[in-house]
Amino acid sequence: MNFKRVVITGGAGFIGANYVHYALETHPDWELVVLDKLTYAGNLENLETVMSRIEFLQGDIASPAEASQALRDADAVLNFAAESHVDRSLLDPTAFVRTNVEGTLVLLEAARQAGVKRFLQVSTDEVYGDLHGTQHHSVEADPLRPRSPYAASKAGAEHLVLAHGISHGLDVVITRGSNTYGPYQYPEKIIPLFITNALQDQPLPLYGDGSAVRDYMHAYDHATGIDAVLHRGVSGEAYNLGAREQISGVQVAEAILAALGKPASLKKFVADRPGHDYRYSVDPSRAEALGWVRRYSFEQGLAETVEWYRHNRGWWERVRQKKEHQNLMQDWYAQR
Numbered sequence: 001m002n003f004k005r006v007v008i009t010g011g012a013g014f015i016g017a018n019y020v021h022y023a024l025e026t027h028p029d030w031e032l033v034v035l036d037k038l039t040y041a042g043n044l045e046n047l048e049t050v051m052s053r054i055e056f057l058q059g060d061i062a063s064p065a066e067a068s069q070a071l072r073d074a075d076a077v078l079n080f081a082a083e084s085h086v087d088r089s090l091l092d093p094t095a096f097v098r099t100n101v102e103g104t105l106v107l108l109e110a111a112r113q114a115g116v117k118r119f120l121q122v123s124t125d126e127v128y129g130d131l132h133g134t135q136h137h138s139v140e141a142d143p144l145r146p147r148s149p150y151a152a153s154k155a156g157a158e159h160l161v162l163a164h165g166i167s168h169g170l171d172v173v174i175t176r177g178s179n180t181y182g183p184y185q186y187p188e189k190i191i192p193l194f195i196t197n198a199l200q201d202q203p204l205p206l207y208g209d210g211s212a213v214r215d216y217m218h219a220y221d222h223a224t225g226i227d228a229v230l231h232r233g234v235s236g237e238a239y240n241l242g243a244r245e246q247i248s249g250v251q252v253a254e255a256i257l258a259a260l261g262k263p264a265s266l267k268k269f270v271a272d273r274p275g276h277d278y279r280y281s282v283d284p285s286r287a288e289a290l291g292w293v294r295r296y297s298f299e300q301g302l303a304e305t306v307e308w309y310r311h312n313r314g315w316w317e318r319v320r321q322k323k324e325h326q327n328l329m330q331d332w333y334a335q336r
């Protein structure tokens, strides 16, 4: 499938920005439009080096007028825009339903009216729910059993996307990516939180006994996986994207402390997240069958990510100084 004018929603966030950088290198002929509301998680610094090569629109995917304007003459839409942090969805789920569910619906309607060739929904492995106590790797035909408000809102969005494919003949594909890390990630998520805390000699908060396992995937690999599904995925299908890794929170903390030469005593076990899912694991065979090949092992990806945060101290110090970050640290971690 070929595209010319491509709309990336949420392109000023973590994975969206990584995809924008990748797409500009790989598809230099594309006209790239980024639609982003610039919530607390959106950061124009993530796009600073490419601003002259994209059309940036500040706007809300849940606004029919702003969505329609962004999608005018578009061939494809990639919907990265979301409220993305599970802990925030436990504190206040309202914005998650508004953006992740309602926003996706508004965008689907705008895509239908614009006559786009393809709509790609960026979803998550969290829609499958907890695999704790099993050896199972989720496959795309598995039922969706979301357990957090965040995961529920992403699952709701998926159903709307598939329903638009069936009911209206819109060409839709879905990616279900695993936990992602890499440059430009907002330092509320575990890996950048731990790296930036360690760089400031602050404790690394581990939920419960720190045994929860995730399949950590580098953002570059997540971007190439999305691109493979965009170009070669079958309409109406979902595709797992994961790195075939199983890494616990304790292992993440220890790897980061070792990389930075910081003491193991910075690990701090805190009260568990309510309803915490202890294991996610996806089988990415279907995406691999499209020719998707990952570049990063966890060791190499983490080493490069630690270096990125070491060299971009101004980026994360500015983010951590903002009230949205301070409030989360206060409302969530100070109580634990």
Ligand SMILES: NC(=O)c1ccc[n+]([C@@H]2O[C@H](COP(=O)([O-])OP(=O)(O)OC[C@H]3O[C@@H](n4cnc5c(N)ncnc54)[C@H](O)[C@@H]3O)[C@@H](O)[C@H]2O)c1
Residues within 6 Å of the ligand: 009, 010, 011, 012, 013, 014, 015, 016, 035, 036, 037, 038, 039, 040, 041, 042, 043, 059, 060, 061, 062, 079, 080, 081, 082, 083, 084, 085, 099, 103, 122, 123, 124, 125, 154, 176, 177, 178, 179, 180, 181, 186
């Ligand atoms: N981070 C992960 O580990 C992970 C894993 C799998 C899937 N995902 C999914 O990938 C996507 C991107 O995640 P991320 O970690 O980059 O998120 P992020 O929080 O870093 O970025 C989200 C971006 O969306 C923008 N946004 C939020 N609400 C908006 C709205 N109503 N209209 C327009 N823009 C809006 C924000 O300003 C921000 O730039 C999300 O859909 C998320 O569910 C994330």
